[in-house]
Amino acid sequence: MNAINMKKIRWCVIGAGGIADRRGIPALLSDSDNEILAVMDARLETAKAVAEKYNIPAYFDDVEQMLRSTAFDAAYIATPVFCHYEQATLTLKYGLNVFMEKPLAMTEAESKAIVDAFEKAGKQLTVGYMMGYHNLHEKARQLISDGQLGDINLVRMQFSCWYPDIPGAWRQDPARSGGGCIMDLAVHCMELFSSITGDCIADCQAYFATKTFSYPVEDSAVIMFRSEKGTIGHIDVNFNIPDNCAASRLEIYGTDGSIYAVGTLGQEEAGTMQFIYAPQRSYDAQQVRAVTEPQTFAGAGGNIYQKQFAAFNALLNSKPCYDNPRTAQYIQKLCDQIYGR
Numbered sequence: 084m085n086a087i088n089m090k091k092i093r094w095c096v097i098g099a100g101g102i103a104d105r106r107g108i109p110a111l112l113s114d115s116d117n118e119i120l121a122v123m124d125a126r127l128e129t130a131k132a133v134a135e136k137y138n139i140p141a142y143f144d145d146v147e148q149m150l151r152s153t154a155f156d157a158a159y160i161a162t163p164v165f166c167h168y169e170q171a172t173l174t175l176k177y178g179l180n181v182f183m184e185k186p187l188a189m190t191e192a193e194s195k196a197i198v199d200a201f202e203k204a205g206k207q208l209t210v211g212y213m214m215g216y217h218n219l220h221e222k223a224r225q226l227i228s229d230g231q232l233g234d235i236n237l238v239r240m241q242f243s244c245w246y247p248d249i250p251g252a253w254r255q256d257p258a259r260s261g262g263g264c265i266m267d268l269a270v271h272c273m274e275l276f277s278s279i280t281g282d283c284i285a286d287c288q289a290y291f292a293t294k295t296f297s298y299p300v301e302d303s304a305v306i307m308f309r310s311e312k313g314t315i316g317h318i319d320v321n322f323n324i325p326d327n328c329a330a331s332r333l334e335i336y337g338t339d340g341s342i343y344a345v346g347t348l349g350q351e352e353a354g355t356m357q358f359i360y361a362p363q364r365s366y367d368a369q370q371v372r373a374v375t376e377p378q379t380f381a382g383a384g385g386n387i388y389q390k391q392f393a394a395f396n397a398l399l400n401s402k403p404c405y406d407n408p409r410t411a412q413y414i415q416k417l418c419d420q421i422y423g424r
């Protein structure tokens with residue numbers, strides 16, 4: 084058990100780029116239970132700018148120098164994927180709990196080594212799969228666990244963005260990202276499937292290609308899967324669909340009802356979700372399809388990053404739990420299978 088109790092949680096940040104600056108650091112600082120004592124980035128000017136922006140007292144360009152500088156309770160790691168294994172291992176050496184941005188690591192082997200080490204040390208490790216905290220995904224989870232959809236037979240997810248060639252971008256280099264839109268976007272969908280349905284992808288196959296851009300990671304993928312409970316589904320992820328041409332979609336069809344959510348996969352608690360309850364016990368030979376009015380729910384506009392850090396803090400104040408990082412590890416196993424590594 085982590086005996087942090089009523090004191091503020093003393094954080095350091097490793098990697099102060101896009102997501103840390105845009106979402107992670109503001110979410111941490113919005114909770115008075117947290118204080119950020121230092122920030123580190125491989126680019127000192129980035130660490131300095133972020134320290135000044137958020138009034139963080141110290142900044143570094145060397146992780147170990149930062150870890151030695153004062154006592155911390157937790158590290159928020161928001162670096163490119165190839166850094167995760169080494170930085171998680173190092174922060175654990177200094178006795179820290181870690182909140183790691185997704186995906187957990189480059190491979191299943193690295194992921195397993197990280198989770199095993201944290202579990203052995205009794206330190207909390209959480210991977211930033213924040214979409215399960217979206218109010219509409221919580222609603223979907225509730226409807227499913229209440230049996231409102233019956234048996235789930237089909238799940239479809241679509242999540243894409245426009246991500247053209249950018250010289251030097253780590254996501255476009257397989258040695259630093261581990262892959263393209265599958266490692267970056269599909270991992271969220273795989274986690275969300277488990278988070279909403281309580282089921283787990285048992286096995287999957289994928290078509291993927293680099294069709295539009297010239298980088299060596301995939302910019303298009305369709306993953307077909309079968310779950311442990313027998314649901315068949317697919318996940319479409321693309322780096323080559325313009326942002327304004329594709330809303331994210333989540334569709335879940337059961338024997339009694341369905342869910343159709345648009346604009347809920349992403350960084351905002353946005354979008355809408357329609358729920359139809361229409362059990363049908365007999366075959367309709369006339370095939371006259373009556374329209375069942377859906378119930379419509381809206382995104383609450385809250386902050387899913389604040390909620391994920393609040394859940395992490397709650398674990399620090401109670402007992403470590405490794406369900407989330409074990410799921411993250413399993414997702415890396417599915418990625419390894421898809422990429423054939």
Ligand SMILES: NC(=O)c1ccc[n+]([C@@H]2O[C@H](COP(=O)([O-])OP(=O)(O)OC[C@H]3O[C@@H](n4cnc5c(N)ncnc54)[C@H](O)[C@@H]3O)[C@@H](O)[C@H]2O)c1
Nearest residue numbers: 098099100101102103124125126161162163166184185186
């Ligand atoms: N959950 C989400 O919504 C979400 C969204 C975007 C990114 N992410 C994840 O967050 C992580 C970072 O992505 P990003 O978009 O912020 O990338 P980014 O490139 O914008 O920022 C990464 C930062 O890490 C720094 N860096 C690089 N190597 C480093 C090292 N060895 N040590 C310390 N700092 C180093 C870079 O200088 C940069 O400032 C990735 O794992 C990514 O998948 C999650």
